[in-house]
Amino acid sequence: MEKVETQIIGKGKFTVFTNIDKISKKIRHPTEIICKYLSFCTGSNWNSKKKSLTGIHEIEQIQTLILDYVTLFVLCESCANPQTIFIVKGKKKRIKLYTQCSACLYKAHIVEQDDADSKIPLKIVTGKSNIKLVNFIGNYIKDHPMELSAN
Numbered sequence: 505m506e507k508v509e510t511q512i513i514g515k516g517k518f519t520v521f522t523n524i525d526k527i528s529k530k531i532r533h534p535t536e537i538i539c540k541y542l543s544f545c546t547g548s549n550w551n552s553k554k555k556s557l558t559g560i561h562e563i564e565q566i567q568t569l570i571l572d573y574v575t576l577f578v579l580c581e582s583c584a585n586p587q588t589i590f591i592v593k594g595k596k597k598r599i600k601l602y603t604q605c606s607a608c609l610y611k612a613h614i615v616e617q618d619d620a621d622s623k624i625p626l627k628i629v630t631g632k633s634n635i636k637l638v639n640f641i642g643n644y645i646k647d648h649p650m651e652l653s654a655n
Contacts, residue, residue: 506527507567517558517559518556521539531586532578532586532589537640548561577603580608589651590614601638606652
């Protein structure tokens with residue numbers, strides 16, 4: 505994965521990501537989810553048309569957050585292969601979000617910090633906006649399902 509490239513525009517009002525699409529293709533996860541994760545972690549608003557976050561953000565901070573995203577959602581806990589996808593099961597208020605590895609088919613349940621009642625291996629999302637993030641990912645994946653890839 506290449507390093508994040510940013511540009512500050514509007515007298516320091518926005519941080520624009522010039523290569524976020526390339527990064528999302530490399531890690532095979534949707535740009536919208538990665539950027540929403542960055543938005544929740546930094547407490548900023550994401551503008552999908554301009555591919556920017558409000559405020560000034562250091563490249564090192566954004567790079568660290570993307571690496572955290574990769575560790576949490578992209579790398580398989582079982583085989584460390586970076587070929588996971590999101591899967592949504594259930595309906596309405598009983599929606600459950602999982603990551604599944606394309607290589608070994610290992611499945612891990614993604615939960616908010618408070619909801620740890622599953623017997624399936626857990627990936628716990630921490631932070632102030634964790635419920636909103638998990639709900640956003642679940643709703644996005646319902647509308648844009650990911651497919652297991654053989655490579």
